[in-house]
Amino acid sequence: MNELMNFWAQWLRPSAGLPTVQWSLLLAVAAIAGHLLQRHVGLPKVVGYTLVGTLAGLAGFSGAPWPLQGISLFLLELGLAVVLFEAGGRIPLRWFRHNPMVLVQSIAESALTYFAVYWTLAWLGLERQVAGPLALVALAASPSVLTRVVADNRAAGPVTERAIVLSTLSTLYALTLGSARAELMNRSSITFSDTVSPVMVVLGVSIVVAAALALALRTALRFMAPTSENTSIMLLTLVAAATAVAAHMGGSAPLAALLGAMLLKQFNPRPWAWPRQLGNASALLTMLMFVLVSTVAAQADWSGRVAGLVLALIAVRLVAKVVGVALGNVGSGASWRQALLVASAMTPMSSIALLIASQFVVASPQTGPLIAQIALPAILLMEVAGAVIATLAIYRAGESSKPWAPLTTRESAGENHGS
Numbered sequence: 396m397n398e399l400m401n402f403w404a405q406w407l408r409p410s411a412g413l414p415t416v417q418w419s420l421l422l423a424v425a426a427i428a429g430h431l432l433q434r435h436v437g438l439p440k441v442v443g444y445t446l447v448g449t450l451a452g453l454a455g456f457s458g459a460p461w462p463l464q465g466i467s468l469f470l471l472e473l474g475l476a477v478v479l480f481e482a483g484g485r486i487p488l489r490w491f492r493h494n495p496m497v498l499v500q501s502i503a504e505s506a507l508t509y510f511a512v513y514w515t516l517a518w519l520g521l522e523r524q525v526a527g528p529l530a531l532v533a534l535a536a537s538p539s540v541l542t543r544v545v546a547d548n549r550a551a552g553p554v555t556e557r558a559i560v561l562s563t564l565s566t567l568y569a570l571t572l573g574s575a576r577a578e579l580m581n582r583s584s585i586t587f588s589d590t591v592s593p594v595m596v597v598l599g600v601s602i603v604v605a606a607a608l609a610l611a612l613r614t615a616l617r618f619m620a621p622t623s624e625n626t627s628i629m630l631l632t633l634v635a636a637a638t639a640v641a642a643h644m645g646g647s648a649p650l651a652a653l654l655g656a657m658l659l660k661q662f663n664p665r666p667w668a669w670p671r672q673l674g675n676a677s678a679l680l681t682m683l684m685f686v687l688v689s690t691v692a693a694q695a696d697w698s699g700r701v702a703g704l705v706l707a708l709i710a711v712r713l714v715a716k717v718v719g720v721a722l723g724n725v726g727s728g729a730s731w732r733q734a735l736l737v738a739s740a741m742t743p744m745s746s747i748a749l750l751i752a753s754q755f756v757v758a759s760p761q762t763g764p765l766i767a768q769i770a771l772p773a774i775l776l777m778e779v780a781g782a783v784i785a786t787l788a789i790y791r792a793g794e795s796s797k798p799w800a801p802l803t804t805r806e807s808a809g810e811n812h813g814s
Contacts, residue, residue, distance in 0.1 A: 452693025474684035483656030504719025535569035552794030600646030605654035743781025
């Protein structure tokens with residue numbers, strides 16, 4: 396036996412390691428689960444990704460450290476940057492000039508969500524240093540979940556577009572304020588003037604990186620075809636480079652990608668073919684992001700008090716977004732029914748909330764775990780429930796081009812009809 400093992404040892408070669416095997420198998424299972432759930436139940440694929448990640452996290456999967464760091468943090472930021480780049484490319488700034496009430500609606504729902512969650516958590520006995528960051532986590536909607544739901548249902552229409560725009564803008568506020576708030580976590584007292592400089596640093600660095608990204612892409616588009624495969628690869632690699640540079644210089648990598656896309660949209664207002672060209676690469680990054688988020692979030696410690704606070708946060712956030720969107724709806728060109736559906740489509744929480752929570756944990760070892768104790772379960776619940784609510788809202792708006800009935804049901808109906 397020893398001779399056999401010694402002989403075999405000569406053929407062994409260093410590989411990428413066991414974590415790579417674990418992650419590859421986990422993603423394969425997530426892809427299967429997402430496909431089966433959409434095919435036979437009619438729910439978006441992201442629900443299947445999240446359920447697989449949740450089971451892995453509950454089983455003690457060790458491939459996702461918390462707080463996020465190293466390669467897992469970079470992959471999450473890169474996945475977010477790609478999603479927000481696509482979302483930012485759907486926001487022409489001239490839209491706000493023609494319909495400024497959309498911007499008012501965005502500010503109203505974001506401000507109301509922040510203050511409603513903050514006051515509720517403070518009323519329930521949480522310290523101000525914990526309630527404030529949790530309110531910022533709750534502020535962020537999830538364009539990543541919403542765009543996946545839209546893609547799965549091939550949806551298009553005023554409710555879909557308004558929900559994506561408002562979710563993207565709330566992300567902009569949450570990333571800016573959350574990154575700045577993380578810099579102030581260890582200060583005993585914070586004045587308004589103290590918050591200005593971190594906000595300016597995060598915004599300034601992100602805008603500089605975004606401008607460089609937009610300028611590089613604009614220059615390349617002068618001699619490269621938008622539908623070219625090489626153009627898509629160049630886009631992905633430049634976003635990856637901007638992600639690394641923005642994070643290293645003190646800015647926000649997803650925020651830089653979002654602003655870069657909005658600037659590029661000004662220079663190149665024609666519809667972009669890149670989301671279709673990115674195809675499988677973007678889909679893999681997105682799926683990895685959802686599995687990573689749910690795997691990490693599932694490792695939170697639960698208790699009766701935590702469960703009550705999580706449910707209170709979720710309930711107040713839902714109500715605040717509905718009321719905020721309704722308050723800003725006057726003169727925005729949407730009906731009250733559409734406003735309700737838009738607010739419902741904005742309920743998911745996912746990777747952006749997790750990224751902000753991770754920043755708080757890294758910045759403050761004292762209050763960070765208390766923030767994560769409530770934020771992680773809330774993110775996990777709203778990644779699943781939010782995707783379902785957003786799907787229902789899009790169907791109720793009549794903007795999905797796919798029927799809700801599962802494919803098997805449709806096939807059976809077709810066979811019966813044919814017979």
